[in-house]
Amino acid sequence: MNDNLDQKLSRSYDANFLVSDAYKKSMPDMQNGKSETICGANVPIIQVGSSNFKLPLFFKQKGGAVIQLEASISGTVSLKKDSKGINMSRIVRTFYDYKKEVFSPELIEKILLDYKINLKSSRAWLKIDFSFPMLRESLRSGLSGYQYYNCAFEGLLDEQDQFHKIVHFDYIYSSSCPCSMVLSEHAREVRGVYGIPHSQRSTASIKARIDNEQSISFNELHHLCVTGIPTETQVMVKREDEQAFAELNGANSIFVEDAVRLLYKQFNSESRITDFEIACSHLESLHSHDAVAVVSKGIPNGFKGDFTEYQQLIR
Numbered sequence: 001m002n003d004n005l006d007q008k009l010s011r012s013y014d015a016n017f018l019v020s021d022a023y024k025k026s027m028p029d030m031q032n033g034k035s036e037t038i039c040g041a042n043v044p045i046i047q048v049g050s051s052n053f054k055l056p057l058f059f060k061q062k063g064g065a066v067i068q069l070e071a072s073i074s075g076t077v078s079l080k081k082d083s084k085g086i087n088m089s090r091i092v093r094t095f096y097d098y099k100k101e102v103f104s105p106e107l108i109e110k111i112l113l114d115y116k117i118n119l120k121s122s123r124a125w126l127k128i129d130f131s132f133p134m135l136r137e138s139l140r141s142g143l144s145g146y147q148y149y150n151c152a153f154e155g156l157l158d159e160q161d162q163f164h165k166i167v168h169f170d171y172i173y174s175s176s177c178p179c180s181m182v183l184s185e186h187a188r189e190v191r192g193v194y195g196i197p198h199s200q201r202s203t204a205s206i207k208a209r210i211d212n213e214q215s216i217s218f219n220e221l222h223h224l225c226v227t228g229i230p231t232e233t234q235v236m237v238k239r240e241d242e243q244a245f246a247e248l249n250g251a252n253s254i255f256v257e258d259a260v261r262l263l264y265k266q267f268n269s270e271s272r273i274t275d276f277e278i279a280c281s282h283l284e285s286l287h288s289h290d291a292v293a294v295v296s297k298g299i300p301n302g303f304k305g306d307f308t309e310y311q312q313l314i315r
Contacts, residue, residue, distance in 0.1 A: 031085040035082040037084055051074040059130070066102055067133070071103075073127070075124070075125065090119055094111065095111060105166075127155075139244035143238065149218065150170040152168035153168075154166040166210070170205050171229070173203075173204065173259075174201060174202065175202040176250070177255070180197040181253050198286045199249055204229070206276065209302075210274065230252055255291070256282045260280045260293040264278060267297075268297060
């Protein structure tokens with residue numbers, strides 16, 4: 001009987017088939033199935049959606065120029081009890097309605113409101129990851145080149161339609177060990193032995209909540225970082241730049257504990273940033289492991305500074 005049925009089914013793809021309104025209405029919709037179709041426990045789901053869909057988006061640079069960059073987007077909504085699921089494609093389709101806009105944290109609030117309406121949810125979340133270029137000048141030679149920074153806009157629209165605006169910024173710098181520097185100088189002075197202090201490429205990963213009535217640019221976030229830790233890795237280097245970088249590291253030797261405290265001081269001084277957490281990782285050249293440290297602003301009900309996956313800081 002099944003063999004006869006199988007023989008009646010077409011195994012060819014009809015590229016000319018047109019979907020009518022009546023045909024669309026006849027199609028089953030599993031996502032909006034009755035609660036009896038739910039598998040497992042009938043409980044609400046905090047986040048459900050689409051992760052890491054990509055498209056080119058527009059962003060504003062310093063001075064107002066607009067640049068197009070590849071972005072990776074993740075969006076979710078909440079799902080109430082007794083609901084089978086969401087229409088997953090609406091996460092992407094709703095976002096695509098804004099693909100020609102210049103993106104900012106403020107625009108994310110509009111998209112999240114559409115998420116809540118289109119998917120009938122009480123809560124919506126969105127994060128946009130991208131690599132943002134800034135032109136950086138060498139220390140002494142006058143050359144310049146583009147440094148790329150891992151950045152993200154993140155937004156949450158909660159059950160009371162309160163918007164939480166968050167930006168992410170990664171800063172790559174050189175950390176020269178103060179202990180190694182002092183010990184090298186000791187060997188030179190006491191025993192006449194030449195030694196080289198160790199240094200390493202290091203990462204500061206920063207997550208900052210911004211006042212909803214304010215805005216802050218990535219260039220301003222970069223300024224906070226380079227003011228706190230001046231030893232940013234270089235793009236264009238000639239001999240005079242390499243010598244300058246050695247001098248700069250000598251003037252700014254830091255442990256990882258120093259690094260998070262120096263950045264804390266800068267970010268805590270910026271009134272537009274209402275909360276933050278900073279995780280630093282020094283990719284040790286002395287040890288076979290990394291040195292890590294985390295701080296948060298420390299406000300009630302704020303970020304906890306509870307970063308456990310330090311591997312994510314090594315890009």
